[in-house]
Amino acid sequence: MSVHMLIAGFGGQGVLFAGKIIAYTGMIEEKQVSWLPSYGPEMRGGTANCSVCIDDKPIGCPIVLNPKTLMVMNRPSYDKFINEVQPGGTVVLDSTLIEADSTRDDITVCAIPATQMANDNGLHGLANIIMLGQTLKATGFCSMDVLKEAMKRCIPARKQHLLEPNLRALQMGYDY
Amino acid sequence: MSVHMLIAGFGGQGVLFAGKIIAYTGMIEEKQVSWLPSYGPEMRGGTANCSVCIDDKPIGCPIVLNPKTLMVMNRPSYDKFINEVQPGGTVVLDSTLIEADSTRDDITVCAIPATQMANDNGLHGLANIIMLGQTLKATGFCSMDVLKEAMKRCIPARKQHLLEPNLRALQMGYDY
């Protein structure tokens, strides 16, 4: 299955990291992969996003302009990208922060109160991973095992204690 | 009459100034004129030369490679340029400093002990002007009046007291 995904939110919400995990799933499955961040001059605040492509053939343009899947964690990004999603595509959004009001009926929208869930469950800062679990469920872009493996590889050795809460957040997002 | 002259010597002997006076004669006669110094990195010492062209039509290349007239004041320049003089051309040399030993018989050589004459006559540093007088005599590139006028224009207002010895040197070179 090919991935053509845009992951967007505020800087600091971990959208680049979530994208990196997704990219790793492609690596594990020995596919062609690209991950491209948007990078701006503002160090904190402002919006951030990244494009992730996974495919069997070489990836041409790594910029995802019209995503098949949009994972979005703030209102400005939602406003900016909602109309760019491909017909038939999927949008996973954090309903704690975004009141979905698009009138598009040609896309699937999965709303999940990820930030709320993270705060309620002592998973501070892991709303992005909860979102990721939900995205997996909504699109099935890979198997849960592969995603878990990817997550392991993305967490550096000296931070392995963070693996457990991350896996918990992932499952919680998937199960929502 | 057109001028195609190379004036060469040690830096400090006033060859550039002599060339400038010649260039001025062309100005006065409303001809096309060019004056081009060789310029090197050595501030003092080393050799210096300049090319002067005067003509009725626009001057193409202002570099005089094969002079019709060579006015030369040191041995290294003599060695360097003697074989470049056009057949039928004229060489005016300072015999105080140069022992002319060229075997060329297709050119006219005028030897004048200019440095000696300058020293003997209290005209220190005016060997170049003595040479100039001799060059005028040898080639007649302009009239004496025009040359004197040119000399006047080349000596700045605050140095007009130098005009008299310069004129004297000029005449002395001419009369030699």
Place this chain on the structure above:
Amino acid sequence: MAEKYLMKGNEAIAEAAIRNGCIHFFGYPITPQTEVSAYMSKVLPKIGGTFLQAESEIAAINMVLGAASCGVRAMTSSSSPGISLKSEGVSYIAGSDLPCVILNVMRGGPGLGGIQPSQADYWQATKALGHGDFQLLVFAPATVQEIVNLIGTAFDLAEKYRMPALILADGMLGQMMEPVEFPETVSKPAEKPYATTGTQGKRKPNITNSLYLKPDELERTVRERFARYDVIKQNEVRCEEYLTDDADIILVAYGATARVVRSAVEDARACGIKAGLIRPITLWPFPEEAIRKAAARVDHMITVEMSMGQMVEDVRLYANGQCDVHFFGRTGGIVPTPAEVLEQIKKYAGGAE
């Protein structure tokens, strides 16, 4: 098979340079290539190399000059405005016949411009990164893997021909992550008998210099250098052709733009238009022959760049009137889309479908 890593282009460059024996790096921060320095600063102190954040790009290129003169593989990296500042130094390194590698991760200009991808330094890279008659080896990778593969080549050729090599990348390549493998075989610094490493009292002094006050001497050194350039033009052109064999319309693009164009070419084929792509990998030496041959076969070529049109002049130069050479470009940090390029293809392909 070697392990695969998911790495940013900038990091992959750094790692590849180190693996190829370049352990002396002199840089100055600038977006979008700061990761190169960050990576170097992490690794080099641990392996006895030099990471030095210079006071400026000018200082950095001159440190490279000093280090290269002393025989080691040395590298610097910057982005457009910082590269401009290196002009004088690059001209000196070229004039001193020293090898080194310089990386330009291009961003939008002119002036401070922006920090998004651009290819508007093509002319500077291929014709005039400094005053005087000289050339640089210019490599234009299109994928992170290709960057890795080219670094060793860049050092080898720089040393072989005693001249600086420039890797011309852009913000997209520098910032994106792709899987990469690092080849097992790496290149090794060449012997450099001319290096200024001290006479040890055993030989005459070695002198690194670009000053020749006598014009005939200066001309001689320049002509000797250009004789080497001629050999390079014969032997070192690198270029990829994609679906050009049967193409009716041929596109020319390099670096990140070539990826977009490749997608567009595939889309065009899907629409029944026989499009092809010439992708110069060396921008200098330029693949003159490939262009010449292509121009003889098709009616239209389209050059696509992230600039207002620079490489297109070289394409026209070697097409030499044999076919029409069109240009499509976006600038200021905008990456052309495959759809835009497809539109151009359709425009000149003469209504196929």
Place this chain on the structure above:
Amino acid sequence: MAEKYLMKGNEAIAEAAIRNGCIHFFGYPITPQTEVSAYMSKVLPKIGGTFLQAESEIAAINMVLGAASCGVRAMTSSSSPGISLKSEGVSYIAGSDLPCVILNVMRGGPGLGGIQPSQADYWQATKALGHGDFQLLVFAPATVQEIVNLIGTAFDLAEKYRMPALILADGMLGQMMEPVEFPETVSKPAEKPYATTGTQGKRKPNITNSLYLKPDELERTVRERFARYDVIKQNEVRCEEYLTDDADIILVAYGATARVVRSAVEDARACGIKAGLIRPITLWPFPEEAIRKAAARVDHMITVEMSMGQMVEDVRLYANGQCDVHFFGRTGGIVPTPAEVLEQIKKYAGGAE
């Protein structure tokens, strides 16, 4: 008629600039153009202008940026290595849409090179005096008088189109003396409503800037600038043709080299060869049309330069395969001789006599 002065090119430039209202000069010494500064330093303090010897070429070009932004006519001058150092600043001035005049009295390169005349900075001047998409107005005078005549034009056009103008001269032109007249009518600095001279509380702040972080904004400013460039290409090409009407072989040369070629063309005519000369006076905009027309009429063109061959690529580009374009050049400070050029003419003219 105005009085004639016998002046060095460098001094004439200075005098002409001052007469045309440029009384702010920022320089740094370098052979062979030091006389420009020397002259300015003598005159400007007496007339309330600014002569400032900057700490470097980089500082000088940025002082020009500051002064130009504040509405005055400003100028700097240097020679090849010093011009390279100005790259970043020039790109900023272009990106900030400011007018100014820059003088390059070219000398041999690359690197420290030599101090004798050269034309090896043609590419730098016309294509890449800095990073990013931009152009300079480039003037190439061939006589001291022409320098004087072009300075006012350079300032006028720089202000009209809001861009830097470059006078591309060489050591020979800078150092030689020729008689000059200074035209009675001089150009005057234009009104500059965009100048940063203080709001006086009466208007919104003026901002001089080249940063546009949004790619679409940056692209828009670049495209606006290129639209102006198109107007310039239409209206501001300057070029002299000499004996081209009936010519069988046409030479192309600019600046000091054009003088040598002119002599050679006359010599060729004297030998019965119908040679002609196209002398671009503006190198950008380049006289495309003149080249195109000539290429359509003759079989051979010869470009002569004091370089290893730079302008020749532009000549080939616009000849576009219509005729053979040959190159003859000397470099490193050597000025070609009329005899050498004549030999080239004979070689391609096909044994006339």
Place this chain on the structure above:
Amino acid sequence: MEKFSINYERCKGCGLCVSVCPKKILMIDTARLNRKGYNPVEITDRAACISCAMCATMCPDCVITIED
């Protein structure tokens, strides 16, 4: 007009004002998110404000206005 007012949309929730308020009547309102995604500051006891303008002096973003 209020003697103390907050321009919530300019606030970045940095807390510098909170740290210098001598009356300890400022707090970051974690329950609220402005359009830029920040939790803005809030005043807990308007009446206690002594208009010392210490908060405004430290605020990097010109968020707080004090009317005397």
Place this chain on the structure above:
Amino acid sequence: MEKFSINYERCKGCGLCVSVCPKKILMIDTARLNRKGYNPVEITDRAACISCAMCATMCPDCVITIED
């Protein structure tokens, strides 16, 4: 070998040696011109030289050699 020797062709006639010679036995020889066009230095009284090497210490051009 001479205890004091002058390499006339290297000499530029600057006179720095002359100015420091404590015995005042050096002079610029205006009657002579070397190949570079300079009047070189000359020693007027060899016997008086005390080998102090003051001249050589000041000479910018390594013209003077002193054998001890």
Place this chain on the structure above:
Amino acid sequence: MASFHKTNGLTDAVFHYCPGCTHGIVHRLVAECLEELGILGKTVGIAPVGCAVMAYDYFNCDMIEAPHGRAPAVATGAKRANPDNIVFTYQGDGDLAAIGTAETVHAATRGENITIIFINNAIYGMTGGQMAPTTLPGQVTQTTPYGRDVTRAGYPIRMCEMLSTLDGVAYAERVTVTDVPNVRNAKKAIKKAFTAQIEKKGFSIVEVLSSCPTNWGLEPVEALKWLKENMIPYYPLGCYKDATEKGVF
């Protein structure tokens, strides 16, 4: 009791700076001084390349964006063009003390009649936290991941101390903005610097020890504490040169 309104010296644009970044405080102080001295209408400001690059959007006076490090040269050109304008630069430590060292030193030694506001935050902010010339020994940055090792990366420069050796400098003072008294003191220094310029005394510089919470990896309040405890001992506050009383120019 005091009232407090945003000064007219600033536009209404919202700063793009990170939360708690002291660039905002210093901007305001400069703007207040310009307004209070009544010179806003004749001021030309020079923005650096650094986090303050967009200062041109914030100051309510004419502005020029300079190349990285060259603000003092741009300011020199501006001042020489119109000597009656008040000209200031606003520069970070990378801009002023690394790439721009020559321009800074020479504007100073020329006694160029301009004012420099120098933000020393011991790091390169805009580019993501690399070592600055002013980074403290041992300080971890993106390019000194093991802490600044002075044997490899050298020692921090103290600009006020260095510039004070130059005859052209009329006024040089180091201040900070860690708390209200220091903010008030900083404003005094900035006003004095502009006054020196108005009175044509020559070159004036105010170095402001500032924070970069983002790249220091600290919360804004903690960052100011770190500054007090670590930067001030290395960069003592105070006036390093004051020749404004003498009629030296």
Place this chain on the structure above:
Amino acid sequence: MASFHKTNGLTDAVFHYCPGCTHGIVHRLVAECLEELGILGKTVGIAPVGCAVMAYDYFNCDMIEAPHGRAPAVATGAKRANPDNIVFTYQGDGDLAAIGTAETVHAATRGENITIIFINNAIYGMTGGQMAPTTLPGQVTQTTPYGRDVTRAGYPIRMCEMLSTLDGVAYAERVTVTDVPNVRNAKKAIKKAFTAQIEKKGFSIVEVLSSCPTNWGLEPVEALKWLKENMIPYYPLGCYKDATEKGVF
């Protein structure tokens, strides 16, 4: 009684310097020190752009010609490549104190373990006598034809004083070569500077007040007198910093 032969630290090439130019004296002193310290075979010298540009033809060791002002950066690259080499630069005042200010200051503050021989002759020699950063107030040069006017052209820089404020500097001394005792003293300083480098103490600089008879328009002997009477009062001789005793590095 002393013998005197040209040192093997110099090649046999005849200097291109003007008659009486003290560049020649300083060349000899440097070369003698290299020979006497036994380091000639492992020394890499960096030539500047200035009258000493062709120093690469004169020193009998490996040499690199650097771009104008960038010698300290080139030296840094050379030293970092091979830390066991002895690396020195030889620079004029235009090269070191104008265009090369940033490179000089930063090599110094880095404590780069190199030696700089700095020829301060108060003028640009090679280009024909323009003002240098060290030109004295009132001094006539090609670009200060009415004498250096400090209100326009600024004040001269005292480099030793300025650099001594930097922690990386191990040794900074100003000497001259106006007479035999001073020449001997200059040699002592140069030797000390190289010794500091051999002992890895960090950055060392010797500033030599020198003459440029040609561009000063004076006979060589007069020029040295002018130097004594005019330059020394402005640039006092002496040691400005000596941390070579301490084991700072």
